Amino acid sequence: MTTTENSGFRPFETMLDKPEVLSILKNTAAGADDCELFLERRKQETVIFDDGRVRNASFTAKEGFGLRAVKGEATGYAHSSEINEAAIGRASETARLAVGQGGGTLAPPPGRTNRRIYGDGNPVGEREFASLVGMLKEIDAFARDLDRRVVQATASITTSFQEIEILRPDGSSAKDSRPMSRVNVAVIAEENGRRETGSAATGGRIGLEELNGKNPWRDLVEEALRIARVNLEAVPAPAGEMDVVLGPGWPGVLLHEAVGHGLEGDFNRKKSSAFAGLMGKRVAAPGVTVIDDGTILDRRGSITIDDEGTPSQANTLIEDGILVNYLQDRQNARLVGVAPTGNGRRESYEHAPMPRMTNTFMQGADAEPEAVLAELTDGIYAVGFGGGQVDITNGKFVFNCTEAYRVKDGKIGAPVKNATLIGDGATALKRIRAVGNDLKLDPGIGLCGKNGQWVPVGVGLPTLLIGGLTVGGSAA
Secondary structure (H helix, E strand, C coil): CCCCCCCCCCCCCCCCCHHHHHHHHHHHHCCCCEEEEEEEEEEEEEEEEECCEEEEEEEEEEEEEEEEEEECCEEEEEEECCCCHHHHHHHHHHHHHHCCCCCCCCCCCCCCCCCCCCCCCCCCCCCCHHHHHHHHHHHHHHHHHHCCCEEEEEEEEEEEEEEEEEECCCCCEEEEEEEEEEEEEEEEEEECCEEEEEEEEEEECCCHHHHHHHCCHHHHHHHHHHHHHHHHCCEECCCEEEEEEECCCCCHHHHHHHHHHHHEHHHHHCCCCCCCCCCCCECCCCCCCEEEECCCCCCCCCCCECCCCCECCEEEEEECCEECCCECCHHHHHHHCCCCCCCEECCCCCCCCEECCCEEEECCCCECHHHHHHCCCEEEEEEEEEEEEEECCCCEEEEEEEEEEEEECCEEEEEEECCEEEEEHHHHHHCEEEEECCCEECCCCEEEEECCEEEEEEEEECCEEEEEEEEECCCC
16 A cells, blocks of 8 residues: 555654655755655565475565666666665765756656555465475375375465555655465376476465465365376477467466567667557557556555556556557656556666566457357467567567367367467467457466566466467477
8 A cells, every 4th residue: 555654554664864865865856857765675485395395495584775866768776775874875876877967857756546456464474484384285295195196296385575665855755565475386297107297376465364265275286286187198289380279367478478568668669669659550450458457456466556656557558459558667658758657667676667567468358268269270279388488679479388289170189288389479469360258367476577677467368369370399
């Protein structure tokens, strides 16, 4: 939750002398276009149970600040793990190097919000360490008892809690407390000398107990085992150009990577995106609408405010196939003369913000999923994805399928292994032939990297038919 002063919010506690800090900020901002002090405190606990024992257990706690001054396209940024006036003063000297002789006009602060998108309870330490280990032991035993073919099980629990405050030269501030929990399960099953893996996970901006209530760990184990069993029966994937149906939910990671990054404001301002200069033009088939929404309750990619203090919002990027918006932070928005969209994000106080996605998904349409599959006469039905690579400049992508099936005449056949999908985002958008009515968001596991920074995100997709992707596998 973001607040103004004295509104009952648990404060970001520091020993800073606020008048002195504001004096430093005003000096830093003199002649700049923008300036803020980003304060952060973060805790994280992770326990990994592998092959019947605790493989790793860690607890980290860090705090610090980042001070930024912006003038035009130049950014001066300095950070420190020491939160005191002296360190902020030294950081100011570095940040001001970007301002030079000044001449800028300081932008007004972001608007306010008191909207709650997630609670402010701290999930770190919600369970004692022994209890976490006990839960992981139960997961391990349950997986092995489900199927004699399970030869290895790995499970992990991660909880974190981030507190931030953003202070500006005019004295305005915005605060947010961000919880996160995640449970991962992976199994290896063996039959007749062949080993295959399956994995499942769940996460969100809620406590561990609430997370387990919404998606019990037993369901995760059963899902991981189901995927491993499917892969034990998989045959080599065909190769060649063919139509592909993407399943709902996590396959939206392809949309995130191949399309979403290309719609971030910095890439388009610099004209390095395949979507640069296409505002108002058709970039996708009719009926295709893509949204980035950071306001969905308790979702992993949601943020009450971004890391510049701008309230998060739902941004329609592509509407009925027409490009209508890019994702903007304050700097890029100012440089191109538009409003920020609440997408200025950073990994930590050690990093300057830049345009990033939150929860990015394609809206569902009217078609029943079965009807979408029925249109696939000869191709691949891709349900799960692993790693992938994307070139932002041209949108070309390569994604590995972790669960996929051969389809002929609309009928799902044998599972296939080692299938890769190859194409480019701009072309794939225009080749969408059918969109299902079953939009589903991922289970809360997304993590997005850009320029060396990692932030939690969400993805989503309805069942989708795309014509003419290249499928990499064995010979057809």
